[in-house]
Structure formats: structure tokens, C-alpha cells
Amino acid sequence: MLYGAAASGSVAVEAALTLLNMPFDLVEGQTWTSDAARERVAGHNALRQVPTLVLPGGEVLTETGAILLHLADAHPRARLSPAPGDAARGQFLRWMFFVSSAIYALHWIGPDVGRIGAPAGARDAVIDAVHKRIAFCWRTMDAQLNPRRFLLGDELTVLDLYVAVVSRFRPWRARFHAEAPRMTPAIRRVDEEPRLRALWERRFPGG
Template identity: 55%
Template structure:
């Protein structure tokens, strides 16, 4: 029991690729369910380990706290190279791996802080909130389109081997504006995320942590 990771997360959230990675590596972990977008009580669950009161937050068996989904994913895979879920430091794919692992939270994930509560920026003006919602939606779509124009996938985004970048994109592309628009904006990456959706090793996991419910593609 002393070697158990603790992951603060929630179904369908940015903790999902982290949890999938923990499973694929074969690490023992427990989840503290904290859908922080549902209110202060849920955010308070996370406050003790992450003052930003956001998920994911990972507590290592030694008590160290790691936050930010990309940082957690990179750290986990570098710490467990036998899982082959990230390019090694001397791998020619490493630069692009780090580029896109940083791009997703900086350019796409960050939009959801605005979308979840547009009043943070524009107060209670409903017209301004609607404008924020539309502009952030279009921005996310534009970012996927740009990424698609810059990658040349094989079976997976960086070639023939899957990395946590594939997990990250497969999860984030299910959020607004959802998969149908993602497929249209990023046709080169579309088959990759479908392949990740269909991974036999993750079918039970997806059903539990991010189910493919009716209409999930948008």
C-alpha cells in the first residue's frame, strides 16, 4: 500500500489521460473524484494538494505533488521508460513530442478556463458571454487545424509507436467543439484518435472513465 499514487481527477476531465497512463504503465493508484467545475465543495477537495484547486493533481508514493496534465504525463513516462510511452531524450521525435505536449495545454486546454465560466472575464452580460463562448470554440478548432497541418502521423501522431501525446489528443479532442468538428478540422489526426479509442487495453477504462455514450461525437 505504500507504493500507491493518488490522483485527483474526474470522469471526462484532463485527469483521464493521466489515469490511462498509470494503467498502461501498471502503477497502483487511487482516484479522489473531484469534478471541480461543479462548485466550491469539489474544488475544496483539491485545495490541499493544488492551491489552484484544479485537476489533475498527482501525489506520488513519496508524497510529492505534481500538477499540470502535460507535466504529469511527461514525468510519468520519463520515470518509466520501459513502458515506451514517450520518446527518450536522444530520440529524434523528442523535440516534436515536447512541442505538442506543451501546445495542447497552452493553446487548447487553457480555453476551457474561459469557457467554463465566461463571467470571469465579462461579468454577467449574456451577449458578451455568448461571444466569448463562440470565439473560444472557434479558437480551439483553429488550433487543432494548425496542429494537423504540422504533423505527419503514422499509426500514431509521432510515427508507429503510441505515446502519451496520442492519449492527450484523444481525450482533449472529445471536449468542445467535440469530435465531429475535430475530424473536419484535423483529418490527418482523425484516424489516430479513432485508433486510440479502439485500443483493446483501454476498452474497460474508457467505459469507466470517459464512456462513448450516444451522441458523444457531437
């Protein structure tokens, strides 16, 4: 069972499950706007956030990056991550954690700038600074990767899924394309992946 919401990080998990051909029940709810959605997931995740994945045996996984890593490593034949010992494994882990900590984590501020002690009246300035930082981080990542067909080479990995989703958040894809021109072709290939096209259209309507 996956607790998730459209246009959120849980879509990356949905994409991985789709590529793995793993059926799942989706409990829909925008936990950042809905008390009811937060209460639905509270029994599994004390932070009351999505994504929260409950495995068939009852084990609970939270945090988008951690879920993606678990799914990829648990299904090595799908080749959604470089295997331990693969020369690309170190950079794969580096950038998975970079997206999680340096970029995705900043989006936690948006719904309530009071979370970092900022007054409500400073919201516009705070959000502008956050967006500049996100753009800087995409630019930094872009300068240090050498994408081929996908970000780490010629095989799609969960890193590609992660970036394809998080790059759709504010300051939106146009800013991502401007800041990350080397990564852009790989991410556009993820957008066009036939197995995922219907998912992207459904979960990110309007692009």
C-alpha cells in the same frame, strides 16, 4: 493518489497510469462545479483543480501535460515518450506544450467567462469564439504533423493520450474530426486500444 473527474483532463493521466500498470486511488470530484471537490484537493493544489497527482513519497504534481511527461519519462521502458536524444523528442515536446497552452487552456474560460473580464451576457459569443479558436488550433496542428499509426510514428505516446482526451471536449469530437482529418485515424486507434477501452467507456460515457 489522483484527484480527478470523469470527462476531464485527469482521464489522460488515468490512461497513462493504466498503460503503466500502476495502481492508484482515485478521489473523484468535478472541481469546476463542486465546492466540496475543490476543498478536497485544496490541501495539495492551491488552484483547487484536477488533475492533481500525489506520488507515493508525497510529491505533488499538477497540470495534465506535466504529469504525463513525468510519468512517461520516469518509466522509459514503456516507451510512452521519445527519449531525450531521440530525433522525435523535439516535436513531441512541441506538441505536448501546444495542446496544453493553445487548446486545453482555453477550456478554463468555459465555466465562467468573467475569468477573462467578459460580462455574463456575452457568454454565447465568447464561447463561440473560443470554439473557433480551438478548431483553428487543431487545424494548425493537423497541417504540421505527419501521423503514421500514431501521431508521432508507430508507437503510442502520452501525446496520443492527451489529444484523445482533449479532443473530446467542446466543440466535441465531430468538430475535431472535421478539422484534423490526418490525426483522426491515429486518435481512433487510441480509442480502440484494448487496454484503454474500458476506461474510455467508463470515463467518457456516451462517447
